[in-house]
Amino acid sequence: MNTDAVTQSQFVSLNGSAQPVLSRLSYLGGEPFAVNIAFRTDRGRWVEWTFSRDLLVTGLSEPAGIGDVRVRPDLAADESILILEIESPDGYALVEIEREDVERFVAATSEVVPFGAESDSFDIDAFIAEITSV
Incomplete structure (x- = not known):
């Protein structure tokens, strides 16, 4: 792959709503330990x-996460669905995502930065400079 970023858009079910919500998974090689998920609001x-x-x-195969974000397969109802739970002081959201889409996204991220090689792609000095200049 000739880029350091992966973006994948899809429609997901949010809080069991019949109306799908546009979401976007993204990954940057310069931030190799993290992924982002974004949801488009009705105001754009x-x-x-x-x-x-x-x-x-980890959430693709077993429940993962103990904090604000938790991921798990939906083995009780539909094995093709992945459940993403997001919680904050402002609320709670349960997102149903097609498991195959997430698997494809994860595979694409590993082409940008292979698993286990994240430290090689992370500029710790730049990170320390960024957080100490606040």
Whole structure:
């Protein structure tokens, strides 16, 4: 792959709504430990969450996450669905995503930065400079 980014858009079910919501999974090689998921609001704005790529990978096969973001397969109802739960002081959302779409996205991220090679792609000095210049 000749890019350092992966983006995949899809429609998802949000909180069991019959009306699908446009979502966007994204990954940047310069931030190799994280993935982003964004949801388009009815006003055309995007609401974005960032969490661990490893959490997404683990959630494909078993429940993962103990914080604001949790991922798990929906083995009770439909094995083709992945459940993403997002919680904040402002609310809670349950997102149903096609498992195959997430598997394809994860595979594409590993072409950008192979699993286990994240540290090689992460500029720790730039990160420290960024957080200490606040």
